[in-house]
Amino acid sequence: MTLPVFVAPAAAHAYPGALLTLDGAEGHHAVRVRRVRVGEQIDIVDGRGTRATCTVTVVAKDSLEARAESVATEPAGTRITVVQALAKGGRDEQAVETCTEYGAAAFIPWEADRSVVHWKGEKRAKGRARWEVTALAAAKQSRRAWIPEVRGALNTRDLVAFLSAEQPNAAGHADVTANTVPRVATRGGVVLICHETATVTLPTLLTEHRAVAARIREAGATVVVGPEGGISPAELEALGAAGGMPVLLTRNVLRSGSAAPFAIATIQALTDTMGSDD
Numbered sequence: 001m002t003l004p005v006f007v008a009p010a011a012a013h014a015y016p017g018a019l020l021t022l023d024g025a026e027g028h029h030a031v032r033v034r035r036v037r038v039g040e041q042i043d044i045v046d047g048r049g050t051r052a053t054c055t056v057t058v059v060a061k062d063s064l065e066a067r068a069e070s071v072a073t074e075p076a077g078t079r080i081t082v083v084q085a086l087a088k089g090g091r092d093e094q095a096v097e098t099c100t101e102y103g104a105a106a107f108i109p110w111e112a113d114r115s116v117v118h119w120k121g122e123k124r125a126k127g128r129a130r131w132e133v134t135a136l137a138a139a140k141q142s143r144r145a146w147i148p149e150v151r152g153a154l155n156t157r158d159l160v161a162f163l164s165a166e167q168p169n170a171a172g173h174a175d176v177t178a179n180t181v182p183r184v185a186t187r188g189g190v191v192l193i194c195h196e197t198a199t200v201t202l203p204t205l206l207t208e209h210r211a212v213a214a215r216i217r218e219a220g221a222t223v224v225v226g227p228e229g230g231i232s233p234a235e236l237e238a239l240g241a242a243g244g245m246p247v248l249l250t251r252n253v254l255r256s257g258s259a260a261p262f263a264i265a266t267i268q269a270l271t272d273t274m275g276s277d278d
Contacts, residue, residue, distance in 0.1 A: 002028075002042045002143050003041055003053065003143075004034055004036070004042050004043070004140075005042075005043045005044075005045055005046055005139075005140045005143050005145075006022055006026045006030055006042060006043070006045075006094030006140070007026055007027070007044070007046070007047055007136070007140065007239075008020060008021070008022055008026060008044050008045075008046070008047055008233050009047075010044075010046075011045055011046040011050050011051070011052045011071075012043045012046040012048065012050050014044070014050065014052040014066065014068045014071045015071055016068055016069060016070060016071060017067065017068060018052075018068045018123055018131050019057070019065055019066070019068075020044050020052060020054060020065070020066050020067075020068060020245040021063060021064070021065050021273055022044065022063060022064050022065075022066070023062065023063035024063075027062050027063035027064060028062045028063075030042070030221055031059055031060070031061070031062055031063065031064055032062065036059065036064060037056065037059060038054055038056050038057065038058065038098065039055065039056060040055070040056050040060055041053060041055055041056075041057060041069070042054055042064065042066060043143070043145075044068075045144075045147075046145075047139075047145075047146065047147035048075045048109055048145075048146065048147075049073050049075070049076060049145050050071065050072070050073050050074075050145060051071070051072050051073075051074060051145040051148055052068040052070070052071045053068070053069050053070045053071075053072075053079040054067055054068050054069060054102070055067050055069055055105065057081040065137075067243075073222065074145045074146070076105065076146055077103055077268075078103070078216060078217060078220060078221070078267065078268065078272070079105045079219075079220030079221075079223050080099075080103065080104050080220060080222075080264055081104070081105060081107070081108065081189075081220065081221070081222045081223070081225060082095070082096075082104050082107050082108070082222075082225065082260045082264070083107075083108045083110050083222060083223065083224040083225065084096065084099075084107060084108070084109060084225050084256075085110045085111075085112040085114075085115050085225060085226045085227040085231075085256060086109055086110065086111055086112070086115045086116075086117040086118065086119065086127075086153070087115070087116070087117060087228055087257065088103075088116045088117050088225050088228065088258040090253060091228070091256045091257030092109070092117070092131075092256065092257065093130060093131065093134050094257035094258075095256065095258070095259075095260050096131050096134045096135055096138070096150075097134050097135075097137075097138045098136075098138075098257075098258075098260075098261040099148075099260050099261050099264055100135045100138035100139050100144070100148050101141070101142040102139050102141065102265055102268065103144075103264060103268060104148050104259055104260075104264060105146070105148055105151035105220070106147070106148055106149040106150070106151060106154075106164075107131060107135065107148055107149070107150045107151065107155035108151045108154055108159070109127065109128065109131065109150075109151075109152075109154070109241075110153070110154055110156075110159055110224075111153055111154070111155045111156075112156060112226055112231065112232075112235065113156060113232045113234070113235055114226070114227050114228075114230060114231075114232055115227040115229075115231070116227065116228070119153050119161060119193050124152070124153055125173060125211070127151060127153065128150055128152060128153065131150045131200065132150045133240070135148045135150055136148060144275070150159065156235050156238065159239075160238045160239060160242045161240075161242075163191055163222070163239065163242035163243055163244060164242040164243065166188045166189070166191070166222070167245070169189070178248055182194060184185070188219060188243070189215065189216065189219040189220035189221050189222055190212055190215050190216050190219075190220075190221045190222070190245070191221070191222045191224065191239070191242070191243050191244035191245065192205075192221055192222065192223050192224065192244070192245060192247050192263065193224045193231065193236065193239050193244040193245065193246045193247065194223065194224060194225050194246075194247060194249055194255055194259050194260070194263060195225070195226070195230075195231055195246040195247070196230070196248065196265070197233045197236075197237060197246065197248050198246035198248040198251065199248065200245075200246075200247055200248065201247065201248045201249070201250075202247045202248065202249055202263060202266050202267070203270060204265060205247055206266070206267065206270040206271060207270060213222045213270065213271050216271050217271050221267060222244075223260050223263045223264065223267075224239060224244060225256060225260045225263075226256070227253070227261045228256050241247070248264075249262050249263055250262065
C-alpha cells in the first residue's frame, strides 16, 4: 500500500534523520482528516520532485513532526503543459484533476474566443486558485512528488505570443490548411492542437514521425484544448502560425474535459516505449 503524501517546502532540504514539521493546512489535514498517529509512515514532498519517507514522532492539535528515513529525488518525466480552454460545468477543473493524475507538468487557462466562461476581475485570481487547489489535491491523491504549476489565464492573442516565444523557429512550422506534418523546431517543445479537422492522428504522428516523438522526449509538449464550442478557424490559423500542429485524438468526439487526459495518456504510452535513438 502506498503511503499518504503531504506537502512541505522543507522536504527540499531533507536528509535521513532530519526532523520535518507539517503545520498549517497540511498539518491540519494530516492530523484531523487523515488521523495520522505516532509511529505511522508518511511521505512528505516539496512539490519539485523530492520525496522524504518519514516516521511520525510527534502529533499535536493541528501539526506533526516526522523523522526522515529516506530521501529521494524523482525525475520529472516528459514535461507536458496543458493549455485548457475555460469551460462550463467544471469540465476545465475536471481536466486539471485527471491531467495531474496522468502526469501533467503545468496548466495554462485559456480564454478562447468561444469560451462561455470568462475570468474577469476578481474571478481571475479565484479561478486560478481553484485550479491550483485541484492540482494539489490530485497530485497528493496520485502520490506525486511533483505538483503542476498553474499559470495565469491567457486570451488568444497572449497565448499566440507565448507559443511564438516558446517556438523561435515557428515560421513554416505548421501548415494548418493542408494538415501536413511540419518540420520540428530545433528549440522548444512540440505544440499539439487538438482539433477535429486534423487528418493526422496523434498515435500516427508519434509512431511514424520519430523526430516529433524525440523532440517531445527531449523538450516536452504543449497540448492545446479548445472549449466546448471548439477552436475557431482564426484561432487555429494563428496557433498554427505560432508553431502548433493540429492533431486528431480519436475518431470519437471528446468533451473539453477529457481531450487533454487522452492526449497525455497517448503521449506517455508511445514516447516512453521508444528509445532515444529511434
